[in-house]
Amino acid sequence: MALVKFSNVGLRYSTGPEVLHDISFELKPGSFHFLTGPSGAGKTTFLKLCYADLLATTGRVAAFGQDAREMDRDDIARLRRRIGVVHQDCRFLDHLPVAENVALPLTVSGRDASAEADNLLDLLGWVGLSEQTGALPPQLSGGERQRAALARAVIMDPEIVIADEPTGNIDWDMSLRLLTLLVELNRMGKTILVATHDLNLIRAAKQQVAARVLRIRNRGIQLAGADL
Amino acid sequence: MSLGGDILGVLRGDRRAGRVVPPTGYTASLTVFTAAAMAFLAVFALALSLATGRLAERWGSELAGSATVRISAPAGQVEAQVQAAERVLRTTPGIALVRVLDAAEQRALLEPWFGPDLPVDALPVPQLIDVVEDGQGYDAEGLRLRLAAEAPGAVLDDHSRWRRPLVRAAERLRMLGMVSILLIASATAAMITLAANAALAANAQVIGVLRLVGARDVYIARAFVRRFTLRALTGASAGTVLGMAAVAILPRASAEGGFLTGLGFQGWHWLWPLAIPPLAAVVAFWATRVAAFRSLRELT
Numbered sequence: 294m295a296l297v298k299f300s301n302v303g304l305r306y307s308t309g310p311e312v313l314h315d316i317s318f319e320l321k322p323g324s325f326h327f328l329t330g331p332s333g334a335g336k337t338t339f340l341k342l343c344y345a346d347l348l349a350t351t352g353r354v355a356a357f358g359q360d361a362r363e364m365d366r367d368d369i370a371r372l373r374r375r376i377g378v379v380h381q382d383c384r385f386l387d388h389l390p391v392a393e394n395v396a397l398p399l400t401v402s403g404r405d406a407s408a409e410a411d412n413l414l415d416l417l418g419w420v421g422l423s424e425q426t427g428a429l430p431p432q433l434s435g436g437e438r439q440r441a442a443l444a445r446a447v448i449m450d451p452e453i454v455i456a457d458e459p460t461g462n463i464d465w466d467m468s469l470r471l472l473t474l475l476v477e478l479n480r481m482g483k484t485i486l487v488a489t490h491d492l493n494l495i496r497a498a499k500q501q502v503a504a505r506v507l508r509i510r511n512r513g514i515q516l517a518g519a520d521l
Numbered sequence: 522m523s524l525g526g527d528i529l530g531v532l533r534g535d536r537r538a539g540r541v542v543p544p545t546g547y548t549a550s551l552t553v554f555t556a557a558a559m560a561f562l563a564v565f566a567l568a569l570s571l572a573t574g575r576l577a578e579r580w581g582s583e584l585a586g587s588a589t590v591r592i593s594a595p596a597g598q599v600e601a602q603v604q605a606a607e608r609v610l611r612t613t614p615g616i617a618l619v620r621v622l623d624a625a626e627q628r629a630l631l632e633p634w635f636g637p638d639l640p641v642d643a644l645p646v647p648q649l650i651d652v653v654e655d656g657q658g659y660d661a662e663g664l665r666l667r668l669a670a671e672a673p674g675a676v677l678d679d680h681s682r683w684r685r686p687l688v689r690a691a692e693r694l695r696m697l698g699m700v701s702i703l704l705i706a707s708a709t710a711a712m713i714t715l716a717a718n719a720a721l722a723a724n725a726q727v728i729g730v731l732r733l734v735g736a737r738d739v740y741i742a743r744a745f746v747r748r749f750t751l752r753a754l755t756g757a758s759a760g761t762v763l764g765m766a767a768v769a770i771l772p773r774a775s776a777e778g779g780f781l782t783g784l785g786f787q788g789w790h791w792l793w794p795l796a797i798p799p800l801a802a803v804v805a806f807w808a809t810r811v812a813a814f815r816s817l818r819e820l821t
Contacts (some may be wrong), residue, residue: 366737370735378733
């Protein structure tokens with residue numbers, strides 16, 4: 294069964310023109326997808342449809358078998374515990390130290406973050422932030438912020454990890470380091486969906502994992518060919 | 522929306538939930554100050570309401586059971602008319618006590634106006650008869666007719682002419698005090714709602730992050746509800762203590778001072794103001810909760 298399924302999905306903002314049109318797509322368990330296309334093509338919109346931050350204007354989006362339109366606000370909250378999201382701007386609570394930001398999904402879901410301190414430290418070690426646990430987000434570099442955001446996205450052990458332009462603000466070495474983490478997650482069984490316009494990153498990924506590349510063009514979505 | 526969970530959350534406290542919303546600085550002090558000021562005013566409104574209630578009750582009960590018969594007659598007929606009126610009164614059903622005031626008592630009544638050396642006997646002062654009714658009361662109109670027939674100089678004054686407006690005025694003052702308390706509670710709710718809305722709007726980004734990582738509305742709302750409830754409780758407690766202290770140092774009730782010196786709490790009525798802080802907390806709880814859920818639906 295597809296974890297996320299788009300069926301003839303279209304989306305327009307308010308009364309504006311359609312941003313996405315008649316998109317059908319299935320996100321299978323354990324898959325690794327890149328979503329590419331020029332800026333403004335609708336990549337972020339597509340991702341937001343996946344985690345019910347937006348609702349389709351036409352067609353149907355189902356996540357874990359449930360129609361997004363039929364979800365109430367609590368259902369959406371529960372859905373977001375199963376889908377970890379990494380944004381380009383990371384979106385931290387700047388008044389909380391890194392460790393508390395990373396543990397935020399545990400905190401808001403009512404789980405005792407202190408009881409999972411070992412897991413938290415392991416996770417921070419895995420993303421290379423063991424030394425920055427007490428730092429505030431504004432004190433981190435771009436790469437550190439992205440890795441902290443990734444750690445926050447996976448701390449609830451979600452089935453899907455979505456990353457929106459995760460390497461947009463970091464240098465190439467750091468991009469590769471982040472990619473390695475995403476590939477490791479995929480090998481651990483996570484389903485990965487990464488929106489990026491960085492074709493070099495996609496090429497680097499394809500050397501490590503069987504990633505499929507989707508391209509948004511003319512408001513629709515198509516599987517990219519061997520040109521990538 | 523788990524109301525029970527919300528209430529427990531406020532009472533028990535959740536340090537982590539409280540920490541997800543950044544501290545708000547001086548606006549927190551403003552909320553506490555406003556709650557304190559409102560509670561201070563509420564104490565006075567309560568004092569006014571209780572004092573006027575006592576006044577209305579006293580005027581009503583003291584005067585309702587008594588009446589006065591005033592006999593004005595030419596000098597030679599006063600004694601005969603007093604005896605006639607006394608006879609009528611003693612045979613009237615519903616009257617428990619009839620007492621003719623002596624010269625000393627009449628002098629005492631006039632003393633505040635004319636001084637202690639008033640020669641009552643030399644003045645054409647009407648003779649007064651004090652009448653106290655029993656539990657069933659008497660027929661005032663029937664008594665007036667009988668007095669007119671037996672003692673034409675006798676006038677029955679059952680105090681209703683001036684008692685009713687006084688009692689009505691006292692009751693309206695009491696009502697005014699209660700309306701003031703309601704207005705203060707409403708103003709507190711409005712103030713908390715405004716402050717909560719401002720806090721929610723200022724923290725829209727924080728709320729967005731919390732929703733993104735899977736926080737339910739009830740979790741986010743709880744962080745704000747707890748904060749504003751505790752501020753209202755703290756401010757209202759301080760305001761209530763100050764208000765009670767201010768009421769305590771008001772002059773004590775005295776006959777000379779009249780109504781104004783009785784504007785305070787008596788006996789167990791001192792317990793009433795203690796209800797103000799928890800009520801302020803309840804008002805803040807509801808106002809913030811409603812504002813939070815409405816804002817959350819609009820913000821995310």
